[in-house]
Amino acid sequence: MAERQAPSPFTDMNTDQTADRSPASLPPVGRGRRHISPVSLGLSVVAAVAVAFVALPLLGIAWRTPWSSVLEQLSSPAARAALRLSVLTSAVTALCTIVLGTPLAWLIARYEFVGRRLLRAIITVPVVLPPVVSGVALLAVFGRSNGLVGRMLFDTFGTQLTFSPLGVIVSQTFVAMPFYVLAAEAGFTTIDRRFEQLATTLGASEKYIFAGVTLRLAAPALLAGVVLAWARALGEFGATITFAGNIEGRTQTLPLAVYLLLESDPSTAYALSMVMVSVAVAVLVALRGRYLRGNR
Amino acid sequence: MAVTIGGPSTAATPPLRGELTVSAAASLTESFTRIGRQFRREHPGIRLRFNFASTSSLVSQIQAGAPVDVFASADLSSQDRLAASGNITSAPRVFARNTMQIAVKPGNPLAIKGVGDLTRVGVIGLCGRTVPCGVYAASVLALNKTNVPESQITRGTDAKATLASVAVGDANAAIVYVTDVRAAGKAVSGVAIPARQNVRAIYGVSVVRGSANRAAAQAFINYLLGQEGQATLKSFGFLAP
Secondary structure, three states: OEEOOOOOOOOOOOHHHHHHOOOOOOOOOOOOOOOOOHHHHHHHHHHHHHHHHHHHHHHHHHHHOOHHHHHHHHOOHHHHHHHHHHHHHHHHHHHHHHHHHHHHHHHHHHEEOOOHHHHHHHHHHHHHOOHHHHHHHHHHHHOOOOOHHHHHHHHHHOOOOOOOHHHHHHHHHHHHHHHHHHHHHHHHHHOOOHHHHHHHHOOOOHHHHHHHHHHHHHHHHHHHHHHHHHHHHHOOOHHHHHHHOOOOOOOOOHHHHHHHHHHHOHHHHHHHHHHHHHHHHHHHHHOHHHHOOOOO | OOOOOOHHHHHOOOOOOEEEEEEEEHHHHHHHHHHHHHHHHHOOOEEEEEEEEOHHHHHHHHHOOOOOOEEEEOOOHHHHHHHHOOOEOOOOEEEEEEEEEEEEOOOOOOOOOOHHHHHHOOOEEEEOOOOHHHHHHHHHHHHOOOOOOHHHEEEEOOHHHHHHHHHOOOOOEEEEEHHHHHHOHHHOEEEEOOHHHOOEEEEEEEEEOOOOOHHHHHHHHHHHHOHHHHHHHHHOOOEOO
Protein backbone atom coordinates (compact mmCIF):
# COMPACT_ATOMS: atom_id res chain seq x y z
CA MET A 1 0.00 0.00 0.00
CA ALA A 2 1.56 3.27 -1.07
CA GLU A 3 0.38 6.66 -0.09
CA ARG A 4 -0.99 8.58 -3.03
CA GLN A 5 0.66 11.71 -4.26
CA ALA A 6 -0.99 14.75 -2.81
CA PRO A 7 -2.63 16.78 -5.55
CA SER A 8 -0.86 19.99 -6.25
CA PRO A 9 -2.53 22.57 -4.07
CA PHE A 10 -2.29 25.20 -6.76
CA THR A 11 -4.43 23.49 -9.36
CA ASP A 12 -6.78 21.36 -7.37
CA MET A 13 -7.84 23.19 -4.26
CA ASN A 14 -11.54 22.74 -4.46
CA THR A 15 -13.99 20.67 -6.49
CA ASP A 16 -16.15 23.71 -7.07
CA GLN A 17 -13.45 25.20 -9.23
CA THR A 18 -13.04 22.39 -11.72
CA ALA A 19 -14.56 24.52 -14.47
CA ASP A 20 -11.72 26.98 -14.17
CA ARG A 21 -9.21 24.41 -15.33
CA SER A 22 -9.36 25.46 -18.97
CA PRO A 23 -6.34 24.77 -21.19
CA ALA A 24 -3.79 27.50 -20.66
CA SER A 25 -3.39 28.15 -24.39
CA LEU A 26 -6.99 29.23 -24.86
CA PRO A 27 -8.44 32.48 -23.64
CA PRO A 28 -11.02 31.97 -20.91
CA VAL A 29 -14.55 31.67 -22.23
CA GLY A 30 -17.13 33.36 -20.07
CA ARG A 31 -20.88 33.15 -20.02
CA GLY A 32 -21.50 36.69 -21.14
CA ARG A 33 -24.62 37.76 -22.96
CA ARG A 34 -23.81 37.66 -26.64
CA HIS A 35 -26.02 37.86 -29.69
CA ILE A 36 -28.78 35.27 -30.00
CA SER A 37 -27.90 32.91 -32.79
CA PRO A 38 -30.32 30.40 -34.36
CA VAL A 39 -28.34 27.63 -32.72
CA SER A 40 -28.64 29.08 -29.24
CA LEU A 41 -32.32 29.76 -29.86
CA GLY A 42 -32.87 26.13 -30.88
CA LEU A 43 -30.96 24.88 -27.89
CA SER A 44 -32.98 27.15 -25.62
CA VAL A 45 -36.25 25.73 -26.91
CA VAL A 46 -35.07 22.17 -26.21
CA ALA A 47 -33.80 23.29 -22.82
CA ALA A 48 -37.21 24.77 -22.03
CA VAL A 49 -38.81 21.43 -22.90
CA ALA A 50 -36.36 19.69 -20.56
CA VAL A 51 -37.18 22.05 -17.70
CA ALA A 52 -40.92 21.67 -18.26
CA PHE A 53 -40.53 17.90 -18.43
CA VAL A 54 -39.05 17.84 -14.93
CA ALA A 55 -40.93 20.72 -13.36
CA LEU A 56 -44.46 19.93 -14.54
CA PRO A 57 -44.81 16.54 -12.78
CA LEU A 58 -43.59 18.16 -9.56
CA LEU A 59 -46.20 20.89 -9.97
CA GLY A 60 -48.70 18.14 -10.74
CA ILE A 61 -48.16 16.67 -7.29
CA ALA A 62 -48.64 20.08 -5.71
CA TRP A 63 -51.80 20.50 -7.77
CA ARG A 64 -53.25 17.13 -6.72
CA THR A 65 -52.33 17.58 -3.05
CA PRO A 66 -55.49 18.15 -0.98
CA TRP A 67 -54.14 21.30 0.68
CA SER A 68 -57.24 22.00 2.76
CA SER A 69 -57.02 18.64 4.50
CA VAL A 70 -53.33 17.90 4.14
CA LEU A 71 -52.63 17.77 7.89
CA GLU A 72 -55.59 15.49 8.38
CA GLN A 73 -54.30 13.16 5.62
CA LEU A 74 -50.82 13.15 7.09
CA SER A 75 -52.12 12.25 10.54
CA SER A 76 -53.97 9.14 9.40
CA PRO A 77 -52.53 6.08 11.17
CA ALA A 78 -50.93 4.59 8.04
CA ALA A 79 -49.38 7.93 7.07
CA ARG A 80 -48.09 8.64 10.57
CA ALA A 81 -46.60 5.18 10.88
CA ALA A 82 -44.86 5.56 7.51
CA LEU A 83 -43.55 9.03 8.36
CA ARG A 84 -42.20 7.90 11.72
CA LEU A 85 -40.58 4.80 10.27
CA SER A 86 -39.01 6.69 7.37
CA VAL A 87 -37.57 9.41 9.60
CA LEU A 88 -36.14 6.84 12.00
CA THR A 89 -34.68 4.40 9.48
CA SER A 90 -33.23 7.05 7.17
CA ALA A 91 -31.55 8.77 10.12
CA VAL A 92 -29.95 5.51 11.28
CA THR A 93 -28.97 4.80 7.69
CA ALA A 94 -27.23 8.18 7.49
CA LEU A 95 -25.28 7.28 10.64
CA CYS A 96 -24.36 3.86 9.24
CA THR A 97 -23.07 5.36 6.02
CA ILE A 98 -20.87 7.79 7.98
CA VAL A 99 -19.45 5.09 10.26
CA LEU A 100 -18.90 2.53 7.51
CA GLY A 101 -18.22 4.86 4.63
CA THR A 102 -15.75 7.38 6.03
CA PRO A 103 -12.80 5.02 6.57
CA LEU A 104 -13.42 3.42 3.20
CA ALA A 105 -13.57 6.77 1.41
CA TRP A 106 -10.38 7.85 3.14
CA LEU A 107 -8.55 4.67 2.13
CA ILE A 108 -9.63 4.97 -1.48
CA ALA A 109 -8.74 8.65 -1.55
CA ARG A 110 -5.34 8.44 0.08
CA TYR A 111 -3.75 5.14 -0.73
CA GLU A 112 -2.72 3.46 -3.94
CA PHE A 113 -3.18 -0.27 -3.66
CA VAL A 114 -3.94 -3.23 -5.85
CA GLY A 115 -7.65 -3.38 -6.51
CA ARG A 116 -8.40 0.17 -5.46
CA ARG A 117 -10.33 0.87 -8.66
CA LEU A 118 -12.13 -2.45 -8.37
CA LEU A 119 -13.04 -1.60 -4.79
CA ARG A 120 -14.50 1.70 -5.88
CA ALA A 121 -16.39 0.00 -8.70
CA ILE A 122 -17.88 -2.58 -6.33
CA ILE A 123 -19.00 0.02 -3.85
CA THR A 124 -20.63 2.00 -6.68
CA VAL A 125 -22.64 -0.92 -8.11
CA PRO A 126 -25.78 -0.27 -6.01
CA VAL A 127 -26.08 3.17 -7.61
CA VAL A 128 -26.69 1.63 -11.02
CA LEU A 129 -28.28 -1.64 -9.93
CA PRO A 130 -32.09 -1.85 -10.17
CA PRO A 131 -33.18 -1.56 -6.52
CA VAL A 132 -35.32 -4.72 -6.75
CA VAL A 133 -32.19 -6.61 -7.72
CA SER A 134 -30.45 -5.10 -4.70
CA GLY A 135 -33.29 -6.51 -2.60
CA VAL A 136 -32.91 -9.95 -4.16
CA ALA A 137 -29.16 -9.79 -3.56
CA LEU A 138 -29.71 -8.88 0.09
CA LEU A 139 -32.16 -11.79 0.46
CA ALA A 140 -29.54 -14.14 -0.95
CA VAL A 141 -27.15 -13.21 1.86
CA PHE A 142 -29.20 -11.83 4.74
CA GLY A 143 -32.47 -13.71 4.23
CA ARG A 144 -33.36 -15.99 7.08
CA SER A 145 -34.44 -18.95 4.98
CA ASN A 146 -32.09 -18.65 1.99
CA GLY A 147 -29.24 -16.41 3.09
CA LEU A 148 -26.01 -17.76 4.58
CA VAL A 149 -25.37 -14.81 6.88
CA GLY A 150 -29.07 -14.36 7.60
CA ARG A 151 -29.43 -17.95 8.77
CA MET A 152 -26.33 -17.63 10.95
CA LEU A 153 -27.61 -14.39 12.47
CA PHE A 154 -30.88 -16.04 13.32
CA ASP A 155 -29.38 -19.23 14.71
CA THR A 156 -26.79 -17.39 16.80
CA PHE A 157 -28.56 -14.24 17.97
CA GLY A 158 -32.18 -14.89 17.08
CA THR A 159 -32.05 -11.78 14.90
CA GLN A 160 -34.12 -11.67 11.74
CA LEU A 161 -33.40 -8.76 9.40
CA THR A 162 -36.24 -9.38 6.97
CA PHE A 163 -39.64 -7.97 7.97
CA SER A 164 -38.02 -5.74 10.58
CA PRO A 165 -37.04 -2.05 10.68
CA LEU A 166 -33.46 -3.33 10.86
CA GLY A 167 -34.00 -4.84 7.41
CA VAL A 168 -35.21 -1.47 6.15
CA ILE A 169 -31.97 0.08 7.41
CA VAL A 170 -29.93 -2.65 5.74
CA SER A 171 -31.71 -2.04 2.41
CA GLN A 172 -31.31 1.72 2.66
CA THR A 173 -27.66 1.53 3.67
CA PHE A 174 -26.92 -0.81 0.77
CA VAL A 175 -28.30 1.57 -1.84
CA ALA A 176 -27.35 4.86 -0.17
CA MET A 177 -23.78 4.26 1.03
CA PRO A 178 -22.14 4.72 -2.39
CA PHE A 179 -23.49 8.26 -2.60
CA TYR A 180 -21.69 9.09 0.62
CA VAL A 181 -18.49 7.21 -0.15
CA LEU A 182 -18.05 8.85 -3.55
CA ALA A 183 -18.72 12.34 -2.18
CA ALA A 184 -16.41 11.75 0.80
CA GLU A 185 -13.66 10.38 -1.43
CA ALA A 186 -13.83 13.49 -3.57
CA GLY A 187 -13.65 15.55 -0.39
CA PHE A 188 -10.58 13.75 0.92
CA THR A 189 -8.87 13.94 -2.45
CA THR A 190 -9.29 17.65 -2.93
CA ILE A 191 -8.48 19.12 0.46
CA ASP A 192 -5.25 21.06 0.63
CA ARG A 193 -2.81 18.58 2.11
CA ARG A 194 -0.26 21.23 3.02
CA PHE A 195 -2.34 21.80 6.16
CA GLU A 196 -1.77 18.19 7.18
CA GLN A 197 1.94 18.48 6.41
CA LEU A 198 2.07 21.66 8.42
CA ALA A 199 0.37 19.98 11.37
CA THR A 200 2.92 17.17 11.17
CA THR A 201 5.83 19.58 11.31
CA LEU A 202 4.21 21.21 14.34
CA GLY A 203 4.28 17.82 16.06
CA ALA A 204 0.59 16.94 15.93
CA SER A 205 -0.24 13.27 16.40
CA GLU A 206 -1.59 11.25 13.47
CA LYS A 207 -4.87 10.85 15.31
CA TYR A 208 -5.17 14.58 15.84
CA ILE A 209 -4.35 15.34 12.23
CA PHE A 210 -7.07 12.99 10.99
CA ALA A 211 -9.75 14.26 13.34
CA GLY A 212 -8.73 17.88 13.65
CA VAL A 213 -7.38 18.66 10.22
CA THR A 214 -8.42 16.12 7.60
CA LEU A 215 -11.98 15.59 8.76
CA ARG A 216 -12.49 19.25 9.45
CA LEU A 217 -11.31 20.28 6.01
CA ALA A 218 -13.36 17.59 4.32
CA ALA A 219 -16.45 18.30 6.42
CA PRO A 220 -18.43 20.19 3.74
CA ALA A 221 -17.96 17.33 1.29
CA LEU A 222 -18.81 14.74 3.93
CA LEU A 223 -21.93 16.64 4.90
CA ALA A 224 -23.06 16.92 1.31
CA GLY A 225 -22.49 13.18 0.92
CA VAL A 226 -24.54 12.39 4.01
CA VAL A 227 -27.42 14.55 2.86
CA LEU A 228 -27.42 12.90 -0.56
CA ALA A 229 -27.25 9.42 0.96
CA TRP A 230 -30.01 10.29 3.40
CA ALA A 231 -32.26 11.57 0.61
CA ARG A 232 -31.63 8.40 -1.38
CA ALA A 233 -32.44 6.30 1.69
CA LEU A 234 -35.66 8.21 2.25
CA GLY A 235 -36.78 7.46 -1.30
CA GLU A 236 -35.78 3.79 -1.25
CA PHE A 237 -38.54 1.50 -2.58
CA GLY A 238 -37.46 -1.58 -4.52
CA ALA A 239 -34.83 -3.03 -2.22
CA THR A 240 -36.97 -2.33 0.83
CA ILE A 241 -40.17 -3.99 -0.40
CA THR A 242 -38.18 -6.95 -1.72
CA PHE A 243 -35.93 -7.51 1.27
CA ALA A 244 -37.67 -6.01 4.29
CA GLY A 245 -41.25 -6.52 3.12
CA ASN A 246 -44.22 -4.20 3.36
CA ILE A 247 -45.58 -4.33 6.90
CA GLU A 248 -47.55 -1.37 8.12
CA GLY A 249 -45.70 0.34 10.98
CA ARG A 250 -42.70 -2.00 10.72
CA THR A 251 -41.28 -1.86 7.23
CA GLN A 252 -43.77 0.23 5.26
CA THR A 253 -41.77 3.39 4.61
CA LEU A 254 -43.08 6.53 2.88
CA PRO A 255 -42.54 5.40 -0.72
CA LEU A 256 -44.15 2.02 -0.01
CA ALA A 257 -47.12 3.68 1.64
CA VAL A 258 -47.52 6.05 -1.32
CA TYR A 259 -47.52 3.13 -3.75
CA LEU A 260 -50.12 1.16 -1.80
CA LEU A 261 -52.31 4.12 -0.91
CA LEU A 262 -52.46 5.32 -4.49
CA GLU A 263 -55.31 2.91 -5.15
CA SER A 264 -57.14 2.93 -1.84
CA ASP A 265 -56.59 6.49 -0.59
CA PRO A 266 -55.13 8.71 -3.33
CA SER A 267 -55.40 11.97 -1.39
CA THR A 268 -53.17 10.65 1.40
CA ALA A 269 -50.80 9.29 -1.25
CA TYR A 270 -50.57 12.77 -2.79
CA ALA A 271 -50.09 14.40 0.61
CA LEU A 272 -47.22 12.01 1.40
CA SER A 273 -45.75 12.58 -2.06
CA MET A 274 -45.83 16.31 -1.42
CA VAL A 275 -43.87 15.71 1.79
CA MET A 276 -41.18 13.93 -0.18
CA VAL A 277 -41.06 16.58 -2.89
CA SER A 278 -40.65 19.22 -0.18
CA VAL A 279 -37.83 17.24 1.41
CA ALA A 280 -36.11 16.88 -1.95
CA VAL A 281 -36.33 20.63 -2.56
CA ALA A 282 -35.10 21.31 0.97
CA VAL A 283 -32.12 19.02 0.38
CA LEU A 284 -31.20 20.95 -2.75
CA VAL A 285 -31.54 24.26 -0.95
CA ALA A 286 -29.32 22.94 1.84
CA LEU A 287 -26.75 21.87 -0.74
CA ARG A 288 -27.22 24.94 -2.91
CA GLY A 289 -23.55 25.76 -2.70
CA ARG A 290 -22.76 22.49 -4.42
CA TYR A 291 -25.61 21.86 -6.83
CA LEU A 292 -27.64 24.99 -7.46
CA ARG A 293 -24.78 27.37 -8.14
CA GLY A 294 -23.03 25.02 -10.51
CA ASN A 295 -19.38 25.78 -11.20
CA ARG A 296 -19.67 29.48 -11.57
CA MET B 1 -70.94 -23.24 -21.94
CA ALA B 2 -69.29 -20.93 -24.40
CA VAL B 3 -67.47 -23.59 -26.37
CA THR B 4 -69.18 -22.82 -29.66
CA ILE B 5 -68.12 -19.17 -29.81
CA GLY B 6 -65.10 -18.28 -31.92
CA GLY B 7 -63.26 -21.18 -33.46
CA PRO B 8 -62.98 -21.82 -37.19
CA SER B 9 -65.76 -19.42 -38.19
CA THR B 10 -63.20 -16.59 -38.18
CA ALA B 11 -61.32 -18.26 -41.02
CA ALA B 12 -63.84 -17.02 -43.58
CA THR B 13 -63.46 -13.34 -42.65
CA PRO B 14 -60.42 -11.31 -43.73
CA PRO B 15 -57.41 -11.84 -41.45
CA LEU B 16 -57.19 -9.59 -38.42
CA ARG B 17 -54.17 -7.34 -38.04
CA GLY B 18 -52.80 -4.47 -35.99
CA GLU B 19 -51.80 -4.01 -32.39
CA LEU B 20 -53.66 -5.56 -29.47
CA THR B 21 -52.91 -4.73 -25.85
CA VAL B 22 -54.36 -6.96 -23.18
CA SER B 23 -54.22 -5.74 -19.58
CA ALA B 24 -54.57 -8.79 -17.37
CA ALA B 25 -54.47 -9.62 -13.67
CA ALA B 26 -51.05 -10.80 -12.48
CA SER B 27 -52.45 -14.23 -11.62
CA LEU B 28 -53.04 -14.75 -15.36
CA THR B 29 -49.38 -14.27 -16.24
CA GLU B 30 -48.50 -17.86 -17.15
CA SER B 31 -51.84 -18.93 -18.63
CA PHE B 32 -52.27 -15.82 -20.79
CA THR B 33 -48.69 -16.01 -21.98
CA ARG B 34 -49.45 -19.51 -23.27
CA ILE B 35 -52.82 -18.47 -24.69
CA GLY B 36 -51.14 -15.51 -26.35
CA ARG B 37 -48.72 -17.81 -28.13
CA GLN B 38 -51.61 -19.93 -29.43
CA PHE B 39 -53.62 -16.85 -30.39
CA ARG B 40 -50.72 -15.40 -32.37
CA ARG B 41 -50.42 -18.65 -34.31
CA GLU B 42 -54.07 -18.35 -35.27
CA HIS B 43 -53.84 -14.63 -36.03
CA PRO B 44 -50.32 -13.95 -37.26
CA GLY B 45 -51.31 -10.43 -38.34
CA ILE B 46 -52.01 -9.29 -34.79
CA ARG B 47 -49.20 -7.91 -32.65
CA LEU B 48 -50.38 -8.94 -29.21
CA ARG B 49 -48.90 -7.42 -26.06
CA PHE B 50 -49.70 -8.17 -22.45
CA ASN B 51 -49.66 -5.80 -19.51
CA PHE B 52 -49.73 -7.81 -16.28
CA ALA B 53 -50.32 -6.09 -12.93
CA SER B 54 -52.75 -6.19 -10.04
CA THR B 55 -56.35 -5.74 -11.21
CA SER B 56 -56.63 -2.55 -9.16
CA SER B 57 -53.52 -1.08 -10.79
CA LEU B 58 -54.96 -1.92 -14.19
CA VAL B 59 -58.21 -0.15 -13.29
CA SER B 60 -56.25 2.98 -12.32
CA GLN B 61 -54.25 2.80 -15.54
CA ILE B 62 -57.34 2.43 -17.72
CA GLN B 63 -59.15 5.22 -15.91
CA ALA B 64 -56.09 7.39 -16.48
CA GLY B 65 -56.41 6.74 -20.20
CA ALA B 66 -53.93 3.92 -20.83
CA PRO B 67 -54.29 2.66 -24.44
CA VAL B 68 -55.64 -0.79 -23.70
CA ASP B 69 -57.92 -3.01 -25.80
CA VAL B 70 -58.87 -5.86 -23.47
CA PHE B 71 -59.22 -5.84 -19.68
CA ALA B 72 -59.11 -9.18 -17.88
CA SER B 73 -59.67 -8.88 -14.13
CA ALA B 74 -59.53 -11.25 -11.17
CA ASP B 75 -62.90 -10.04 -9.94
CA LEU B 76 -66.16 -8.63 -11.31
CA SER B 77 -66.34 -5.52 -9.12
CA SER B 78 -63.42 -3.99 -11.04
CA GLN B 79 -65.35 -4.60 -14.26
CA ASP B 80 -68.35 -2.92 -12.66
CA ARG B 81 -66.22 0.05 -11.63
CA LEU B 82 -64.92 0.51 -15.17
CA ALA B 83 -68.43 0.08 -16.54
CA ALA B 84 -69.67 2.76 -14.14
CA SER B 85 -66.92 5.15 -15.20
CA GLY B 86 -67.71 4.42 -18.85
CA ASN B 87 -64.34 2.83 -19.59
CA ILE B 88 -65.55 -0.44 -21.09
CA THR B 89 -67.89 -0.97 -24.00
CA SER B 90 -68.95 -4.59 -23.84
CA ALA B 91 -70.69 -6.30 -20.95
CA PRO B 92 -67.98 -8.19 -19.08
CA ARG B 93 -67.84 -11.93 -19.76
CA VAL B 94 -66.87 -14.43 -17.09
CA PHE B 95 -64.06 -16.60 -18.50
CA ALA B 96 -62.64 -18.45 -15.47
CA ARG B 97 -62.89 -19.04 -11.76
CA ASN B 98 -60.21 -19.62 -9.18
CA THR B 99 -59.90 -20.43 -5.48
CA MET B 100 -57.42 -19.56 -2.78
CA GLN B 101 -54.69 -21.70 -1.31
CA ILE B 102 -51.99 -21.33 1.32
CA ALA B 103 -48.52 -21.18 -0.21
CA VAL B 104 -45.85 -22.48 2.17
CA LYS B 105 -42.15 -23.27 1.99
CA PRO B 106 -41.36 -26.41 -0.04
CA GLY B 107 -42.30 -29.52 1.92
CA ASN B 108 -44.28 -27.45 4.45
CA PRO B 109 -41.62 -27.54 7.22
CA LEU B 110 -43.89 -25.74 9.71
CA ALA B 111 -46.65 -28.32 9.17
CA ILE B 112 -49.28 -25.70 8.39
CA LYS B 113 -52.58 -27.55 8.12
CA GLY B 114 -55.03 -24.78 7.54
CA VAL B 115 -55.91 -21.11 7.74
CA GLY B 116 -56.13 -21.30 11.54
CA ASP B 117 -52.39 -22.00 11.71
CA LEU B 118 -51.54 -18.70 10.05
CA THR B 119 -51.55 -16.88 13.37
CA ARG B 120 -48.56 -18.81 14.64
CA VAL B 121 -46.10 -18.80 11.74
CA GLY B 122 -44.72 -15.28 11.95
CA VAL B 123 -45.09 -12.90 9.05
CA ILE B 124 -47.43 -14.00 6.26
CA GLY B 125 -47.85 -12.55 2.79
CA LEU B 126 -51.18 -11.14 1.64
CA CYS B 127 -52.02 -8.94 -1.32
CA GLY B 128 -52.76 -5.26 -0.73
CA ARG B 129 -56.17 -4.56 0.78
CA THR B 130 -57.62 -3.16 -2.42
CA VAL B 131 -56.11 -5.80 -4.71
CA PRO B 132 -58.60 -8.62 -5.51
CA CYS B 133 -56.37 -11.35 -4.05
CA GLY B 134 -56.13 -9.25 -0.87
CA VAL B 135 -59.90 -8.92 -0.72
CA TYR B 136 -60.34 -12.67 -1.25
CA ALA B 137 -57.69 -13.43 1.39
CA ALA B 138 -59.49 -11.19 3.88
CA SER B 139 -62.70 -13.14 3.18
CA VAL B 140 -60.90 -16.44 3.68
CA LEU B 141 -59.51 -15.27 7.02
CA ALA B 142 -62.95 -14.04 8.07
CA LEU B 143 -64.64 -17.29 7.00
CA ASN B 144 -62.14 -19.17 9.15
CA LYS B 145 -62.58 -16.73 12.05
CA THR B 146 -58.84 -16.18 11.94
CA ASN B 147 -57.48 -12.79 12.91
CA VAL B 148 -53.93 -12.01 11.83
CA PRO B 149 -52.70 -8.64 13.14
CA GLU B 150 -51.53 -6.16 10.50
CA SER B 151 -48.09 -6.18 12.13
CA GLN B 152 -47.72 -9.78 10.91
CA ILE B 153 -48.77 -9.12 7.34
CA THR B 154 -46.45 -8.10 4.53
CA ARG B 155 -48.53 -6.68 1.69
CA GLY B 156 -47.64 -7.68 -1.86
CA THR B 157 -48.48 -5.38 -4.73
CA ASP B 158 -50.11 -8.24 -6.66
CA ALA B 159 -50.60 -12.01 -6.46
CA LYS B 160 -47.15 -12.76 -7.91
CA ALA B 161 -45.35 -10.37 -5.55
CA THR B 162 -47.23 -11.90 -2.63
CA LEU B 163 -46.25 -15.40 -3.71
CA ALA B 164 -42.63 -14.22 -4.01
CA SER B 165 -42.64 -13.31 -0.31
CA VAL B 166 -42.72 -17.07 0.33
CA ALA B 167 -40.92 -18.33 -2.79
CA VAL B 168 -37.86 -16.05 -2.42
CA GLY B 169 -38.52 -14.10 0.75
CA ASP B 170 -38.76 -15.01 4.40
CA ALA B 171 -42.53 -15.22 4.80
CA ASN B 172 -43.54 -18.71 5.90
CA ALA B 173 -46.97 -18.60 4.32
CA ALA B 174 -49.12 -16.55 2.00
CA ILE B 175 -52.71 -16.72 0.82
CA VAL B 176 -52.71 -16.67 -2.97
CA TYR B 177 -54.58 -18.32 -5.83
CA VAL B 178 -54.39 -22.07 -6.34
CA THR B 179 -53.07 -21.31 -9.82
CA ASP B 180 -50.18 -19.22 -8.43
CA VAL B 181 -49.01 -22.09 -6.23
CA ARG B 182 -49.22 -24.42 -9.19
CA ALA B 183 -47.35 -22.05 -11.50
CA ALA B 184 -44.57 -21.61 -8.93
CA GLY B 185 -43.59 -25.28 -9.27
CA LYS B 186 -41.09 -26.47 -6.70
CA ALA B 187 -40.50 -23.02 -5.18
CA VAL B 188 -43.46 -23.45 -2.83
CA SER B 189 -45.88 -26.10 -1.60
CA GLY B 190 -49.62 -25.64 -1.36
CA VAL B 191 -51.96 -26.28 1.55
CA ALA B 192 -55.54 -26.65 0.41
CA ILE B 193 -58.37 -24.66 1.99
CA PRO B 194 -61.64 -26.65 2.22
CA ALA B 195 -64.33 -25.37 -0.13
CA ARG B 196 -66.66 -24.32 2.68
CA GLN B 197 -64.01 -21.98 4.11
CA ASN B 198 -62.83 -20.80 0.72
CA VAL B 199 -63.97 -18.21 -1.78
CA ARG B 200 -64.47 -18.32 -5.54
CA ALA B 201 -62.60 -15.71 -7.51
CA ILE B 202 -64.49 -14.80 -10.67
CA TYR B 203 -62.47 -13.59 -13.65
CA GLY B 204 -64.12 -11.17 -16.08
CA VAL B 205 -63.02 -9.83 -19.45
CA SER B 206 -64.23 -6.89 -21.51
CA VAL B 207 -63.35 -4.60 -24.41
CA VAL B 208 -62.03 -1.23 -23.27
CA ARG B 209 -63.67 1.91 -24.64
CA GLY B 210 -61.39 3.70 -27.03
CA SER B 211 -59.83 0.45 -28.21
CA ALA B 212 -58.26 1.09 -31.59
CA ASN B 213 -58.67 -2.54 -32.57
CA ARG B 214 -62.05 -3.78 -31.47
CA ALA B 215 -62.19 -6.63 -33.94
CA ALA B 216 -58.96 -8.09 -32.59
CA ALA B 217 -60.08 -7.44 -29.02
CA GLN B 218 -63.29 -9.36 -29.60
CA ALA B 219 -61.37 -12.14 -31.34
CA PHE B 220 -59.12 -12.49 -28.28
CA ILE B 221 -62.13 -12.66 -25.95
CA ASN B 222 -63.76 -15.22 -28.20
CA TYR B 223 -60.57 -17.26 -28.20
CA LEU B 224 -60.45 -17.08 -24.41
CA LEU B 225 -64.03 -18.32 -24.12
CA GLY B 226 -63.55 -20.88 -26.86
CA GLN B 227 -62.47 -24.47 -26.56
CA GLU B 228 -58.73 -23.93 -26.79
CA GLY B 229 -58.60 -20.95 -24.45
CA GLN B 230 -60.66 -22.79 -21.89
CA ALA B 231 -58.54 -25.93 -22.19
CA THR B 232 -55.36 -23.92 -21.60
CA LEU B 233 -56.84 -22.15 -18.57
CA LYS B 234 -57.88 -25.51 -17.20
CA SER B 235 -54.38 -26.89 -17.67
CA PHE B 236 -53.11 -24.07 -15.43
CA GLY B 237 -55.60 -24.98 -12.72
CA PHE B 238 -58.38 -22.47 -13.40
CA LEU B 239 -61.97 -23.60 -12.98
CA ALA B 240 -64.50 -23.32 -15.80
CA PRO B 241 -66.66 -20.19 -15.74
